[in-house]
Amino acid sequence: MPDFIIQWLNTHDVFTATTMLHYWDGLVTTVQLVFLSLLIGLILSVPLAILRTVRNPFVSGPVWLYTYIFRGTPLLIQLYIIYYGIAQIEGIQETFWWTIFKDPFYPALLAFVLNTAAYTTEIIRGALEATPHGEVEAAKAYGMSWFMRTRRIILPSAARRALQAYSNEVIFMLHASAIASVVTIVDLTGAARDIYSRFYAPFDAFIAVALMYMALTFTIIFVFRQLEKRMLRHLKPLS
Amino acid sequence: MKKLIVAATCALAVMTGSVQAKEWKDIRIAFDVPYEPFEYKKPDGSLTGFEVELAEAMCKELQANCDFVIQSWDGMIPGLLARKFDAIMSSMSITPERQEKVLFSKPYYNTPGGWFAKDNVNTDPTDMDAMKGKIVGVQRGTTMDTYVTENMSGTVEIKRYTTADDMVLDLEGERLDMVFVDYPVGEQTLLNRDGFHEIGQPVKLGEGVGVAMRKRDQDLADQINKALEKLKNDGTYDTIMKKYFTYDVKM
Numbered sequence: 001m002p003d004f005i006i007q008w009l010n011t012h013d014v015f016t017a018t019t020m021l022h023y024w025d026g027l028v029t030t031v032q033l034v035f036l037s038l039l040i041g042l043i044l045s046v047p048l049a050i051l052r053t054v055r056n057p058f059v060s061g062p063v064w065l066y067t068y069i070f071r072g073t074p075l076l077i078q079l080y081i082i083y084y085g086i087a088q089i090e091g092i093q094e095t096f097w098w099t100i101f102k103d104p105f106y107p108a109l110l111a112f113v114l115n116t117a118a119y120t121t122e123i124i125r126g127a128l129e130a131t132p133h134g135e136v137e138a139a140k141a142y143g144m145s146w147f148m149r150t151r152r153i154i155l156p157s158a159a160r161r162a163l164q165a166y167s168n169e170v171i172f173m174l175h176a177s178a179i180a181s182v183v184t185i186v187d188l189t190g191a192a193r194d195i196y197s198r199f200y201a202p203f204d205a206f207i208a209v210a211l212m213y214m215a216l217t218f219t220i221i222f223v224f225r226q227l228e229k230r231m232l233r234h235l236k237p238l239s
Numbered sequence: 240m241k242k243l244i245v246a247a248t249c250a251l252a253v254m255t256g257s258v259q260a261k262e263w264k265d266i267r268i269a270f271d272v273p274y275e276p277f278e279y280k281k282p283d284g285s286l287t288g289f290e291v292e293l294a295e296a297m298c299k300e301l302q303a304n305c306d307f308v309i310q311s312w313d314g315m316i317p318g319l320l321a322r323k324f325d326a327i328m329s330s331m332s333i334t335p336e337r338q339e340k341v342l343f344s345k346p347y348y349n350t351p352g353g354w355f356a357k358d359n360v361n362t363d364p365t366d367m368d369a370m371k372g373k374i375v376g377v378q379r380g381t382t383m384d385t386y387v388t389e390n391m392s393g394t395v396e397i398k399r400y401t402t403a404d405d406m407v408l409d410l411e412g413e414r415l416d417m418v419f420v421d422y423p424v425g426e427q428t429l430l431n432r433d434g435f436h437e438i439g440q441p442v443k444l445g446e447g448v449g450v451a452m453r454k455r456d457q458d459l460a461d462q463i464n465k466a467l468e469k470l471k472n473d474g475t476y477d478t479i480m481k482k483y484f485t486y487d488v489k490m
Contacts, residue, residue: 193379
């Protein structure tokens with residue numbers, strides 16, 4: 001940070017240079033955590049959603065059970081189970097898994113991935129099942145195989161229908177990531193709680209962090225609006 | 240006639256106001272449980288502990304009707320300022336930052352902060368070279384947190400917890416190398432169990448613990464100071480202290 005900014009910041013009571021750096025670290029952690037969990041969750045949920053639409057109950061059943069469990073329980077409880085539960089497994093500290101689970105970041109990432117993948121699976125499944133029969137039949141008439149049909153027709157068509165619902169999921173995930181602070185991760189909320197308990201200034205600490213979440217949310221909304229403009233161009237009125 | 244009514248109402252308001260200001264007959268006192276042995280719940284659900292008993296003795300001395308409120312630590316000072324209760328007797332150490340927001344009575348006890356770790360860890364907490372890269376757990380916003388943040392934040396990694404329970408779980412799971420907590424808490428939650436021990440020397444921190452009140456309630460502070468002074472001198476304090484501690488916390 002340039003010196004004049006540091007000097008200007010240090011004239012404040014709460015928002016000193018140290019505090020702002022703490023918020024910045026929190027912001028980086030939040031963005032990393034949310035971005036990674038959404039990315040991995042999305043990659044997992046596309047095949048899961050396809051499996052979920054298969055008629056055979058032995059294929060779709062397990063996926064149904066998975067989404068049922070992870071959508072049926074609070075994210076906070078899932079995080080508690082993964083973070084504290086795993087540490088209580090006898091002898092886990094001696095295995096290589098511990099190098100991953102010792103840090104609070106990876107248990108939180110795992111919980112978030114499993115949670116967001118469950119919701120995204122259901123969003124994509126809905127879009128897949130709403131594919132007009134005509135599109136599938138036309139693809140079949142062209143002699144496309146199942147794989148080619150899925151790749152060329154069904155998935156792109158479903159992606160367009162899933163886009164708006166998925167943008168909601170992304171925003172919810174950003175807001176849900178606030179609970180990462182209960183397992184000692186210093187994300188935006190964790191930074192705000194540290195600053196709050198140091199200065200006893202709840203309004204300053206939490207309103208500042210709320211504004212940062214809002215800025216992130218507006219960025220997400222902007223990105224999705226651009227995507228919608230591109231992908232749903234054919235639905236726009238002509239004039 | 241109208242003027243008379245207004246004058247009478249004003250006089251009445253002043254009277255009741257002054258009566259309430261002088262005699263605190265109903266005091267609501269907040270505790271954060273469990274924080275053994277200072278305040279915790281007995282198996283039957285009733286509150287007990289060093290500070291609870293001291294508060295009971297104090298209320299008897301003040302001849303006041305005391306209501307005990309349970310409030311979690313994070314919301315302690317906001318709750319006081321929002322008038323959810325009138326006093327905090329929950330091991331709140333006197334610090335300059337807190338004095339900006341609340342009014343403290345004279346200190347009524349002081350306990351040191353203690354370093355605790357698993358039996359296989361024997362690092363000396365004062366040896367900054369050995370401490371490099373160690374992960375230390377503290378309770379967020381405590382004087383121990385401030386001490387570690389100000390003196391060691393470049394050397395060790397600090398993890399802040401809301402409750403002592405979560406911190407103990409992470410020490411047990413080896414996510415933490417050591418914890419720096421209020422000595423009695425460490426004694427109760429860690430030394431009573433196998434596999435944990437104290438490392439280094441207890442560190443005297445801060446100006447002790449006082450009853451926290453709103454700044455406007457100077458009269459309440461005066462009364463509480465007088466009552467506590469009496470308890471400290473007539474032996475009541477010592478009797479209660481001996482019930483809970485093997486060492487001296489009097490201040």
